[in-house]
């Protein structure tokens with residue numbers, strides 16, 4: 001009895017490690033940085049202050065790092081109900097932030113399920129959805145499908161972007 005429970009624990013561990021290794025093989029790191037020019041930049045792409053979004057292609061399992069350096073002046077990153085140039089409301093339900101549990105949808109719930117999960121959680125509160133200096137990381141979950149729009153909580157439609165699933 002004792003021996004068999006040890007064996008099954010070993011099997012679970014091995015399966016978990018195999019899953020993690022498989023996931024990380026194709027997953028990539030994406031970095032989105034705020035600049036002192038009130039733009040978002042990523043891999044040579046940029047948003048513009050007159051309304052062009054930063055478009056970042058992602059795959060399931062990718063890790064997106066949102067970065068705000070001390071000399072960029074202070075920005076924040078939050079997800080939206082629609083494109084940033086269409087006066088959208090915030091939609092924080094797209095992200096499971098550190099310290100949150102995924103929300104169980106109800107029959108008349110208009111919110112969509114989370115498709116991003118904050119990782120690397122520590123004791124400090126999440127930087128998601130507020131002005132901050134530093135960084136936080138989001139994992140692209142398996143149910144990520146349609147575009148997720150975001151903007152800076154300070155500069156709004158003058159500083160927005162979109163995560164879109166890589167075909």
Ligand SMILES: [Cu+2]
Nearest residue numbers: 075152154155
């Ligand atoms: Cu900003």
